[in-house]
Amino acid sequence: MAANSRLTIATHALAWLALARRRGQEVLTSEQVAASVNTNPVIIRRSLGDLRRAGLVEVRHGAGAGWSLAREPEGITLLEVYDAVDAQPPFGLHRTEPNLECPVGHGIRPALSGVYGRVEQAMRRELAETSIADVLRETLVN
Amino acid sequence: MAANSRLTIATHALAWLALARRRGQEVLTSEQVAASVNTNPVIIRRSLGDLRRAGLVEVRHGAGAGWSLAREPEGITLLEVYDAVDAQPPFGLHRTEPNLECPVGHGIRPALSGVYGRVEQAMRRELAETSIADVLRETLVN
DNA sequence: GGTGGGTGTAACAGAAACTGTTGCAACAAC
């Protein structure tokens, strides 16, 4: 599968909004964000639409419209962004149901669900450690 | 993308090999494994081929051929299986290069690589905590 | 109250990845 870049696009957009705000430009259009990410404005609207539904950004319509952060960048963690864009989980179970008459086929799905759940929890703990402000700081030193 | 089920298929095959061995049947054919996973034998050969290259299973050719574990199931961790099947990493960077003239576009890829690396390390630590024997034990209580 | 710049969303094309399938060469026990 194509590597999932949704979290990357959304984080990029948020970091750019945070930097623009620090520079005094509160509102950016999807076209301005798209110019930094180097993609189509519709991709940005889809991504920022997810973030708006999660309460991370706000949108203004009409003339002079555009997007702005709904919260301080220090308070937005990558875990919230991850949940907002609902990227696919790292591992999937069997696509077709295994043979339930085999003892392994019968019990392996709940067993793996437990392992995969712990893995995802570890991932989430790590994502919660980093904020948009952290990403922006790291970005600007490069 | 379709959820990645490679780790699931490989782990299922290993658990089944471990159980069969405990029952006195050292060697299984790809068709016997496929019957438990409920898929095509070629899928199993591809998966077990990855595990063979990683030294986790052994194969015998000719008549009476088939697959067997190369190590004790207690000593095979899901991290080794994960590395053997090289599933895709959970997050991808931008598909097209961002605008390098924008300060965010310029520095965000190394910044995100750092975060994503820490997330993957957390995932790997968790995968290393579980062995095939653990999975089999959990499987048989369900 | 128009007007114009921008968002919201549907529809569709293209690319990429994975699964599943068929077919056949290679191989080794018997």
Place this chain on the structure above:
DNA sequence: GTTGTTGCAACAGTTTCTGTTACACCCACC
């Protein structure tokens, strides 16, 4: 040799994501 099995290439089908076009809707501003 015969037979059962792996190794692998080639291809179709499905799914998912990205990218693109098109158009309705919205609202600050004149």
